[in-house]
Amino acid sequence: MKALTLDRVSKAFGDNLVVQDVSLRVEPGELFTLLGPSGCGKTTLLRMVAGFYYPTRGRILFGDRDLTTVPPHRRGVGMVFQNYALFPHMTVFENVAFGLRLRRVPRDELARRVRRALAQVQLEGYEGRRIDQLSGGQQQRVALARALVIQPDLLLLDEPLSNLDAKLREDTRSEIRRLQLSAGITTLYVTHDQAEAMAMSDRIAVLNQGRVLQVGTPEAIYHRPASRFVAGFIGKSNLVDATVVQRRADGAVQVRAGDVLLWCEAGRSNPGVPVDEGRIVTLCIRPEAFQPAAAGAANVLRGRVLVAEYAGSHTRYRLEAGGLEWLVDLPAGSGAAVRPGGELEVAVAPAQIFIVEAAGAQAGGAPAA
CATH class of the missing domain: 2.40.50.100 (RNA polymerase II/Efflux pump adaptor protein, barrel-sandwich hybrid domain)
Structure with missing residues (x-):
């Protein structure tokens, strides 16, 4: 397993500097959360790690590999989007298999890996269902299976629980954490929900206005906040x-x-x-x-x-x-x-x-x- 390193990363859109000089290290196998209010730059950071944006300044490293300007499909990254980004005209099987088909995985291996990914998220028997036949929680698990099936070195999750009701959100976050621990995947997680971050994370970076204000374990950030903003935002x-x-x-x-x-x-x-x-x-x-x-x-x-x-x-x-x-x-x-x-x-x-x-x-x- 490899560590993810952000080395003095900044991102500007025109004159608007939305991420400012961020340096972070996500340890191998760690679930690391970017936490902050809407507009603080956390999703922009995640999209730079995914390759959808390139930094204006700074570098992104995964192990010894410099990913700063590597295209998304060459990064070995699995991503779950806030709106799941599932294909409504495809079945569950076809959605999960999509990334494997792009990688030209042989048919027998493709089927085996799809079945295994669906088993991981407890959706065995749903292969032939259409997306519109699934609940919100089931759709979220299909999106997670699609990310896991390519066996990514790095998993990125962009507010994946925000569309779920409170009870389902709590159940699903436990399931994501269980899967992440069992797979041992280095994971970068974005949320504005401090309870979600506290419950799931090995460590948390609290952001505001494009800057990192504090990095630490949930316990350290809760009991020893570095600023008034952090103390007020966490709990x-x-x-x-x-x-x-x-x-x-x-x-x-x-x-x-x-x-x-x-x-x-x-x-x-x-x-x-x-x-x-x-x-x-x-x-x-x-x-x-x-x-x-x-x-x-x-x-x-x-x-x-x-x-x-x-x-x-x-x-x-x-x-x-x-x-x-x-x-x-x-x-x-x-x-x-x-x-x-x-x-x-x-x-x-x-x-x-x-x-x-x-x-x-x-x-x-x-x-x-």
Whole structure:
């Protein structure tokens, strides 16, 4: 297996620079996700790897091979498009076999490989069906089988689940991950859905406005976001501007957020963020970091419940405390069920507060993201 390397890749369409100086390495056998909002450049990056666009600057390497200007059909790449791009006038068998016929694979081997690919995606017996006789999930699996059947060295997936309903999307993403792991194919995956990226990926690159803001495992990006944008884009967060009050000899930092004093554990800040007294910083506190306040707990918030949303495994509260609003998730059975208008007392451990970045010139509360 080979690694995919993007070396300072940029792409401009006229005067519009949509990808800016991106350098990434996708390890052999890894499922690597490009994650970001619409228009951030992630699909353009994927299409450059596929060969549909050539970079304005930079190189694309797969192993030792320079793919930068190699035509798409010579790259050994399988691709699944957002709209699946299936041929409606062909049967399932003919759709899956299409790439093999272009490669002039002998008939017996072609049939064997098509049957194997359909078995991989659990569509045995569907060979003679027309595309319009299939559900959205089945069409997605045909598109995946068509990509897998050519035995690609590299698999590219461009938002392949975006047209599916929520339940089918969850089931299908698990199936794609299972197939990718069993085949051991180096895979580049594009999505704007952070839950999808977190569930499937070995590593994630978060993009915005054509630039890579952070690369890391889902756990690292979730718990140690590199910027306010990343913290807000990945999951729900309380993003709060606070003023540094003091810094102890052991590195622990006390901050004031609204009218609340909070302690942050030593080392719970991004490298390079100044935490001198008087500095204004942005805190990231995940809603699930809160717990019902026990006697003697640190970092206690007492406030009025504005909204309570039951979600089965937990209840999400919007809490007004210390002059700010906070998102708080408390697990079911915690004994803390409170209706809107009621009082709630919660606490957050110092180790669960992360200083993301230096904030603006004025301290104050930012809305929960």
